[in-house]
Amino acid sequence: xxxxFSTERLEKILPQVKSFIKExxxxxxxxxxxxxxxxxxxxxxxxxxxxxxxxLWGLHVPKDEGGMGLTLCEFGQISxxxxxxxxxxxxxxxxxxxxxxNMELLSKFGTKAQKDTFLHPMLEGRIRSCFAMTExxxxxxxxxxxxxxxxxxxxxxxxxxHKWFTSSAEGATFAIVMAVxxxxxxxxxxxxxxxxxxxxxxxxxxxxxxxxxxxGGGWASHSEIRLENCSVPVTNLIGEEGMGxxxxxxxxxxxxxxxxxxxxxxxxxxxxxxCRYATLREIEEEVVLGEKQFIQGFIAESRVEIDAARxxxxxxxAKIDREGAPAARYDIAGIKFHTANMxxxxxxxxxxxxxxxxxxDGTMLATIYQHERGARIWDGxxxxxxxxxxxxxxxxxxxxxxxxxxxxx
Numbered sequence: 001x002x003x004x005f006s007t008e009r010l011e012k013i014l015p016q017v018k019s020f021i022k023e024x025x026x027x028x029x030x031x032x033x034x035x036x037x038x039x040x041x042x043x044x045x046x047x048x049x050x051x052x053x054x055x056l057w058g059l060h061v062p063k064d065e066g067g068m069g070l071t072l073c074e075f076g077q078i079s080x081x082x083x084x085x086x087x088x089x090x091x092x093x094x095x096x097x098x099x100x101x102n103m104e105l106l107s108k109f110g111t112k113a114q115k116d117t118f119l120h121p122m123l124e125g126r127i128r129s130c131f132a133m134t135e136x137x138x139x140x141x142x143x144x145x146x147x148x149x150x151x152x153x154x155x156x157x158x159x160x161x162h163k164w165f166t167s168s169a170e171g172a173t174f175a176i177v178m179a180v181x182x183x184x185x186x187x188x189x190x191x192x193x194x195x196x197x198x199x200x201x202x203x204x205x206x207x208x209x210x211x212x213x214x215x216g217g218g219w220a221s222h223s224e225i226r227l228e229n230c231s232v233p234v235t236n237l238i239g240e241e242g243m244g245x246x247x248x249x250x251x252x253x254x255x256x257x258x259x260x261x262x263x264x265x266x267x268x269x270x271x272x273x274x275c276r277y278a279t280l281r282e283i284e285e286e287v288v289l290g291e292k293q294f295i296q297g298f299i300a301e302s303r304v305e306i307d308a309a310r311x312x313x314x315x316x317x318a319k320i321d322r323e324g325a326p327a328a329r330y331d332i333a334g335i336k337f338h339t340a341n342m343x344x345x346x347x348x349x350x351x352x353x354x355x356x357x358x359x360x361d362g363t364m365l366a367t368i369y370q371h372e373r374g375a376r377i378w379d380g381x382x383x384x385x386x387x388x389x390x391x392x393x394x395x396x397x398x399x400x401x402x403x404x405x406x407x408x409x
Contacts (some may be wrong), residue, residue: 010074017081017093105250129172149181193237201332202231206224234341253325259340261313270350
């Protein structure tokens with residue numbers, strides 16, 4: 001790792017995390033297809049207890065919440081290490097999506113009562129959460145367009161709406177719901193974020209959405225849900241009414257760093273599998289794949305692309321640490337589409353090198369690709385981030401597209 005992004009405490013913690021992933025978590029992948037979700041949870045909960053005993057629990061948690069308070073740049077490098085076991089690493093350290101984003105949001109904007117009820121049990125690993133923003137009736141690329149409403153009725157909000165891709169809803173204790181509370185306001189001030197326990201009457205879990213034919217389980221699933229006259233106290237409002245869009249940006253900005261570093265870890269895993277197989281697989285007598293120029297091209301390109309993406313992401317993380325997420329808005333847009341595409345290219349090359357084996361459950365490659373193809377869609381599709389970045393660049397040259405479009409309407 002580049003020294004410019006390293007710190008004394010990271011140099012102490014990172015080897016411990018890497019060792020734990022290698023010795024305790026990666027071996028679990030061998031039985032990935034044979035175990036039920038319940039069996040997997042039991043195994044990982046045992047590993048979680050070991051993480052706590054090693055003093056590695058709460059690496060991402062602020063010091064005033066009882067954690068180590070690693071910077072985003074420091075934790076990003078931890079996230080890459082955890083992603084070498086993509087389905088298990090983050091959960092074992094209690095920093096899986098969407099919980100980590102919800103933890104950060106509540107830590108920064110939650111009231112004491114909200115923290116006591118929702119945040120602290122989550123920090124201890126006793127409960128999980130989900131995040132309900134996207135709706136099937138509206139393009140997810142525009143979070144200001146929502147049909148879900150939260151109407152104030154005395155001391156309560158009454159929520160009604162239809163959400164999907166509510167990740168990790170199965171088994172979660174509560175959701176953070178994005179709902180319109182101020183319909184007459186300008187688009188960016190109409191919605192709010194509200195905490196809703198999932199045992200609230202009127203909450204309906206419709207289904208786990210199949211992704212490439214697989215529904216997943218627990219924290220690795222995406223659900224469609226309905227809210228029908230769900231009543232929650234107004235004290236469950238996070239921040240102030242109309243802050244929903246701002247809170248979403250506060251949550252999703254650092255969250256995209258976590259995603260990107262996780263994708264770099266996945267790319268490293270795929271790269272390692274590709275290189276190992278290239279040195280072993282004979283295609284002619286005493287001739288292995290790695291001796292072929294095509295395969296050497298895959299390896300060289302992948303190495304440079306992974307390293308370049310890492311430096312770009314860490315530079316963005318360091319900027320957020322120094323100046324805050326709003327100052328790194330365009331940097332975040334750039335790393336989101338660049339890193340997602342890099343990871344998928346490396347995965348595709350690794351599958352190609354493995355031939356038919358790469359399409360089977362004989363390696364983790366097919367499963368990882370199946371799970372991660374959505375990287376170019378969720379948390380903002382590639383096209384949206386490219387447009388945002390391009391507009392930011394053109395504005396520096398005197399072309400303010402948003403202002404121009406506004407004057408036409």
